[in-house]
Amino acid sequence: MTQDGAFKDIITERGEDGVLLIRLNRPKALNALRTRLLEEIAEALLAAGDDGDVGCVVITGDDRAFAAGADIGEMQDKTPVDVVRDPRAAHWATIRTFRKPLVAAINGFCLGGGNELAMHCDILIAGRTASFGQPEINLGIIPGAGGTQRLTAMVGKSKAMRMILSGERITAEEACAAGLVAEVCEPELTLERAMTLARVIASKAPLAVELAKEAVLAASDGLVKDGLALERKAFALLFATEDRREGVRAFLEKRPPVFTGA
Numbered sequence: 001m002t003q004d005g006a007f008k009d010i011i012t013e014r015g016e017d018g019v020l021l022i023r024l025n026r027p028k029a030l031n032a033l034r035t036r037l038l039e040e041i042a043e044a045l046l047a048a049g050d051d052g053d054v055g056c057v058v059i060t061g062d063d064r065a066f067a068a069g070a071d072i073g074e075m076q077d078k079t080p081v082d083v084v085r086d087p088r089a090a091h092w093a094t095i096r097t098f099r100k101p102l103v104a105a106i107n108g109f110c111l112g113g114g115n116e117l118a119m120h121c122d123i124l125i126a127g128r129t130a131s132f133g134q135p136e137i138n139l140g141i142i143p144g145a146g147g148t149q150r151l152t153a154m155v156g157k158s159k160a161m162r163m164i165l166s167g168e169r170i171t172a173e174e175a176c177a178a179g180l181v182a183e184v185c186e187p188e189l190t191l192e193r194a195m196t197l198a199r200v201i202a203s204k205a206p207l208a209v210e211l212a213k214e215a216v217l218a219a220s221d222g223l224v225k226d227g228l229a230l231e232r233k234a235f236a237l238l239f240a241t242e243d244r245r246e247g248v249r250a251f252l253e254k255r256p257p258v259f260t261g262a
């Protein structure tokens with residue numbers, strides 16, 4: 001196993017088995033996806049894309065969280081213009097257009113941008129105690145990295161509405177029954193199972209694997225293209241509201257928000 005020491009917010013490990021493992025590494029913030037973390041994932045994927053020895057990538061967090069969403073502290077002072085010009089969009093695009101398979105190994109909280117990162121992966125493996133949600137509504141905003149579109153495509157309108165409008169979380173079993181997750185296992189086996197699956201995938205003919213991924217994504221992502229642009233504009237617009245300021249402030253002050261519609 002070789003490790004790349006150049007990263008801070010992620011740890012990468014590459015074995016002889018064609019699998020690159022990316023561990024999100026902000027445990028104290030439940031692996032919240034600050035911009036640096038997203039940038040490092042994108043950098044690692046760009047390198048993996050050029051590396052003929054990598055056939056599959058596994059992304060994981062730790063026992064407590066896969067990722068609890070975008071970094072709410074970082075969102076505090078953002079304006080709609082900042083959102084429109086946000087470098088995060090380019091990092092998400094790198095993840096979205098990565099041609100090799102991505103497997104997510106998920107334990108603990110998988111929320112907001114964390115769930116959106118998981119949904120950018122091609123196969124989701126979850127520990128029994130994992131939970132999934134899009135809690136942005138509690139902050140006076142909506143998902144901004146494709147959550148409204150991909151979640152709806154994966155679990156259907158009614159379940160997506162319930163999660164996105166209420167902010168309520170679902171269990172790993174519910175996520176599996178709904179089609180968000182491919183497999184549920186005991187939490188201590190989540191990473192092992194994801195790595196085993198990734199090794200199997202990495203042993204297949206690389207071009208067949210890439211083209212299979214592209215073809216399956218044409219079926220799922222093809223449906224969401226128009227919606228992604230709409231979501232992005234709505235997400236930026238909401239950064240102009242007082243309710244968004246209140247939602248973020250309330251989270252940071254550890255109190256319930258008081259929304260006024262302003």
Ligand code: CAA
Pocket residue numbers: 028029030032033068069070071072073109111112113114116135136138139142143144145
């Ligand atoms: N951003 C920044 N910090 C976060 C965070 C986040 N998304 N989620 C958790 N943290 C921090 C907490 O502030 C806390 O830090 P301190 O110890 O310094 O106080 C630490 O991680 C542990 O969190 P909690 O004490 O809150 O742990 P808990 O077990 O009581 O609750 C939780 C866990 C339910 C996941 C709760 O932390 C939570 O609700 N987090 C926010 C989830 C959220 O709203 N995500 C969506 C973000 S917006 C988004 O994702 C939009 C987008 O991508 C486009």
